Amino acid sequence: MINMQPYENPEYFLWLSLALLPIIIGLLKGKRWRIYETIVSFAFLFLIFDANKFVQGLALIGYVAFEMCLMFAYFKYRQKRNDTWVFVIAVLLAIFPLVIVKITPVFEHGAASIIGFLGISYLTFKIVGIIMETRDGMIKSLDFLKVLHFILFFPTISSGPIDRYRRFIKDYDTVPSVEKYVNMLGKSVHYIFLGFLYKFILAYYFGSVLLPQVSALALAHGGISWYLVEYMYVYSMDLFFDFAGYSLFAVGTSYAMGIETPMNFNLPFISKNIKDFWNRWHMTLSFWFRDYIYMRLVFFLMKKKLVKNKVNLANLGYLTLFLIMGFWHGVTWYYIVYGLFHACAIIICDVWLRFKKKHRDKIPSNRFTKIFAIFLTFNLVCFSFLIFSGFLNTLFFMKH
Numbered sequence: 001m002i003n004m005q006p007y008e009n010p011e012y013f014l015w016l017s018l019a020l021l022p023i024i025i026g027l028l029k030g031k032r033w034r035i036y037e038t039i040v041s042f043a044f045l046f047l048i049f050d051a052n053k054f055v056q057g058l059a060l061i062g063y064v065a066f067e068m069c070l071m072f073a074y075f076k077y078r079q080k081r082n083d084t085w086v087f088v089i090a091v092l093l094a095i096f097p098l099v100i101v102k103i104t105p106v107f108e109h110g111a112a113s114i115i116g117f118l119g120i121s122y123l124t125f126k127i128v129g130i131i132m133e134t135r136d137g138m139i140k141s142l143d144f145l146k147v148l149h150f151i152l153f154f155p156t157i158s159s160g161p162i163d164r165y166r167r168f169i170k171d172y173d174t175v176p177s178v179e180k181y182v183n184m185l186g187k188s189v190h191y192i193f194l195g196f197l198y199k200f201i202l203a204y205y206f207g208s209v210l211l212p213q214v215s216a217l218a219l220a221h222g223g224i225s226w227y228l229v230e231y232m233y234v235y236s237m238d239l240f241f242d243f244a245g246y247s248l249f250a251v252g253t254s255y256a257m258g259i260e261t262p263m264n265f266n267l268p269f270i271s272k273n274i275k276d277f278w279n280r281w282h283m284t285l286s287f288w289f290r291d292y293i294y295m296r297l298v299f300f301l302m303k304k305k306l307v308k309n310k311v312n313l314a315n316l317g318y319l320t321l322f323l324i325m326g327f328w329h330g331v332t333w334y335y336i337v338y339g340l341f342h343a344c345a346i347i348i349c350d351v352w353l354r355f356k357k358k359h360r361d362k363i364p365s366n367r368f369t370k371i372f373a374i375f376l377t378f379n380l381v382c383f384s385f386l387i388f389s390g391f392l393n394t395l396f397f398m399k400h
Contacts, residue, residue, distance in 0.1 A: 003051035005118075006044075006158040007199065007249040019043070020256050024185065027258050032175045037257065038145075044154040048118065056117035063097055063120065067127050068147065070094060071134075075142050078134050087135045094131055098124045106331045119157040121328065125288055126151050130165050132292055139166065146172065155253035159246040161264040161284035171259045184255045191252030199245025207238035219395060228395070232386040239385055240268070243282070269381070272373045273353075274345045277381055294321045314350065318343045329388070338388040345380060 004012045019040045026033045049057030074090040098120055104113035130147070133139045150168050176184060211234050218227035247264035254261035262284055271277035278286045298317045307313045319340070326339025356363055386392065 002047060003053055004044075004047045006048065006154075007195070007246055015047075016044075016253065020253070023257055027175065027181050028178060028185075030175055030178060032172075032258060034172075038149060041149065041152060041154045045152060045157070048154075048157070053118070055114065059115045059117045063115065063117070063123070064148070064151065066097070067094060067123070067151070068144070071127060071130055071147065072142060072144070074131055075134050075139075078137075082135070087131075090131050091128060094128050095124055102328070103331055119159075122157065122160050122162055123151050125162045125285075126165065129162075129288065129292060132296075133165065153254075153259070155257070155259075156250045156261060159243065159250060160282075161247055161250060161262050162288050163261055163284070167262075168259065176258055181258060184258065184260070188252045188255035191248045191255065195245045195248035195252060197245075198241040198248060203238055203242035203245055206234050207242060210234045211238055215391070218391070222395070228386075231389075231391060232382050235389050235391070236382040236385040239389075240265075269378050270374055271377050271381075272370065273377055274342065274349045274380060275353075277377055278342075278346075281381075289321055289325060293324060294318075297321075311350075315347050318346050322346075332390065332393070334387050334390050334393055338384055341384050341387060345384075 004015065006012065022036060023033065023040070026036075045060075046057075049060060070090060070093055074086070077086060097115055101113045101116040101120055104116070105111060130139065130142075134142075146169055147165070149172065150163070150165055153163070153168070156163065211231070214227055214230040214234050218225060218231045221227050244265045251261050251263055264282055264284055266280040266283065268277055268281040271280055294317045297320055298313055301307045301313055301316070307316060322339040322343035323336065324339075325342075326336040329335040329338070
């Protein structure tokens with residue numbers, strides 16, 4: 001059996017091109033062939049989860065069946081009532097499989113959970129978003145096949161970006177004008193070729209050529225060294241170009257299917273401060289956490305008057321948000337420290353921005369200060385990625 005992981009090799013892109021060709025022809029003629037799109041989606045999902053990924057495929061089927069029942073049961077309940085405790089239970093049930101997958105390696109000596117599969121995090125974010133927007137009354141109707149198509153949209157299943165149901169369905173329910181689609185098709189080609197540059201040239205160079213070399217040198221030297229600094233920068237470049245490459249492939253494929261999946265990265269390494277960075281890095285994830293966790297937590301604390309000071313309220317929100325983000329990446333000390341590091345960085349950034357606002361006439365703002373701000377932010381982010389990489393754990397706490 002053929003098993004093809006998304007965007008991994010030329011064979012995948014060959015099959016993808018052949019599958020997309022009828023969709024492209026249809027959209028150029030002003031038609032969306034939804035049945036064919038559904039067949040293509042299920043065919044590529046089959047190719048992702050067959051052969052040695054068969055157990056993951058079964059886990060995906062069980063997961064989707066459970067979550068669909070949960071979403072539609074809550075939607076039906078929400079038409080008549082809106083009790084908070086029911087909403088909380090629905091959200092907890094929705095994230096329960098993901099929690100099990102994340103904590104299983106801690107108790108099973110690193111072994112993966114049998115209910116885990118590629119993309120479970122991104123599917124969970126989509127589903128929780130639907131439940132929360134159902135609670136808010138923003139989603140007025142749920143169509144079984146459309147929800148299924150949304151959560152199993154194959155271009156984004158492995159690495160995002162994280163789309164929103166209402167935005168996705170708006171695209172899915174309409175056929176773009178020929179003029180608009182030609183423009184989308186041009187962007188699709190651009191994004192895919194840029195993805196090739198990022199993933200197969202730059203990420204390969206940084207991740208497969210340079211990273212093993214600097215890693216070996218840093219481990220051989222031991223402790224803090226210039227080789228460790230080299231590792232920090234090389235890993236940061238590899239992380240960005242690999243992830244951004246995958247995201248560009250996903251967005252490019254979506255555009256070819258007439259779906260304007262949101263971009264995930266926007267030149268993050270030219271950010272002027274850490275808050276600006278999170279508006280540019282993995283944007284769909286950071287905006288998801290902002291809208292569904294941070295804003296709701298802050299609103300709840302304000303409503304209950306548990307925290308009255310606005311600064312303390314924001315800081316508590318940041319700490320909670322990034323701790324959750326750290327735990328989401330994995331239950332290890334370096335992911336949790338990574339989350340706390342960014343929370344503290346944003347809190348300090350807010351302190352500086354408030355101070356700067358009060359003393360605007362005394363603090364210079366020119367080309368040099370802007371370049372310095374970008375330089376400082378870049379290095380701060382790269383250091384956080386060094387923590388995130390887990391290399392410090394290998395260097396200082398494991399025998400090698």
